[in-house]
Amino acid sequence: MNSTTGLLGEIADVGRDAKRGGYSRHAFDAPEHDLRTWFVERAQRLGLDVETDRNGNLWAWWGAPGPDAVVTGSHLDSVPGGGAFDGPLGVTSALAAVEALQAKGFRPAKPFAVVVFAEEEGGRFGVPCLGSRLMTGTIDADRARALRDPDGVTFWEAAAKSGLDVDRIGAEPERLGLIGRFLELHVEQGRGLIDLGSAVAIGSTVIAHGRWRFSFSGQGNHAGATLIADRVDPMLPAAETVVAVRRLATTRADARATVGRLVPTPGGTNVIASTVDLWLDARVPGPVTPELVEDISQAARTAAEAEGCSLTVTRESYSDDVVFDEKLRRDLGEWLGEVPELPTGAGHDAAILAGFVPAGMLYVRNPTGISHSPEEFAEAADVEAGARALAEVLERLAA
Structure with missing residues (x-):
């Protein structure tokens, strides 16, 4: 057997x-x-x-x-x-x-x-x-x-x-x-x-848990020929969002929030990305998960606006x-x-x-x-x- x-x-x-x-x-x-x-x-x-x-x-x-x-x-x-x-x-x-x-x-x-x-x-x-x-x-x-x-x-x-x-x-x-x-x-x-x-x-x-995709859009460009002052780089608000996820998750009891995947496009080492997608996994007991995600989304919007980028947040799944x-x-x-x-x-x-x-x-x-x-x-x-x-x-x- x-x-x-x-x-x-x-x-x-x-x-x-x-x-x-x-x-x-x-x-x-x-x-x-x-x-x-x-x-x-x-x-x-x-x-x-x-x-x-x-x-x-x-x-x-x-x-x-x-x-x-x-x-x-x-x-x-x-x-x-x-x-x-x-x-x-x-x-x-x-x-x-x-x-x-x-x-x-x-x-x-x-x-x-x-x-x-x-x-x-x-x-x-x-x-x-x-x-x-x-x-x-x-x-x-x-x-x-x-x-x-x-x-x-x-x-x-x-x-x-x-x-x-x-x-x-x-x-x-x-x-x-x-x-x-x-x-x-x-x-x-x-x-x-x-x-x-x-x-x-x-x-x-x-x-309760769910997954959300954050899509930051900027201007793709040459990493060597583009001055810092001339850049609209979506990697910056994406990076700030990753940090905000950890910071904001600590404000709620027993919350778990994670960015486990981040994808820049086109993804070259000498290229300023045109878009950056990251995926948020958020889990909080009770109906407060969407509240946490909204706080994270607001932090992401603020960071995107500061860099001149646009942001789209899409909920991909959610379970109470x-x-x-x-x-x-x-x-x-x-x-x-x-x-x-x-x-x-x-x-x-x-x-x-x-x-x-x-x-x-x-x-x-x-x-x-x-x-x-x-x-x-x-x-x-x-x-x-x-x-x-x-x-x-x-x-x-x-x-």
Whole structure:
């Protein structure tokens, strides 16, 4: 029988990033395609019937699809240079749980599925949880089709090339209506379980978070021939905005605000940029996230005006605070015993689905406390403890 650790080992060489370290696996690229192929083969070995929905999400059904289904899973894509566990741990644990339940002769009384959501990280097209957002209708299909990756390739082009009928993407209420309970297992993306001394936790809440693109426009010019007094350089207000993000985030309790990507155009070392785009990731408990972003936007406008530049701020995604289903959390606590509950600042597909169906999460301890980095880790014993907990819960939910 395959352990979760063994299944993770099977995909350990897929999508390694020699430049950044860790893994780069993005929607519709070769590594992500290889992982999807691996998942289909693994699921079929367990006798599961695999289908791809209209939004590129994979569904592996144990028995016939139907209402009140028990669904578990996660994603296989990564951030650029991400760790080995973020996403794949939930998928491999789900497969290992199904195999363990089959080995003991269990057969679900309810419809049961393992799902792999597409483009959870937004690492290629910029919008996180794109597969679950499309399915739930929380992103407009036309907007999704028009999203572009850093090379200018649209989601429409990439998805069509992979074989998806892109004209059909969008809200899928019939499929969403099949889900009776959704449970996602994920490596913890912090150090809560280190401090609590527990291998596994139950997810309680996800704090409000979103992504915004700040586009500064100036005048591209020659770096050597243009006097300082004659410049309209968008890099200056962009740099001032990066500093303002940190400064303003410290004025609100438990706020997290980050600029992780900044792109000058044309990007030459001897060229004054004509435009600079930067992306803000902001997360604050409660409805104050937009207030923080407005303060940052005002600081950016002031800096842009001082340099003679223009600024456009575009919200690319936003999710309010999420509280996972109370009854499901209560059941998980009863079934798993002395397991703590944890809030998180990290977004997940489960948080998108929580607005539509009873959803919950399990976390597995990360002894480094680091995620979205090659240093992300989970001990084999904790990985297997998470898979056992998932199997126990799924058995009870599907009985």
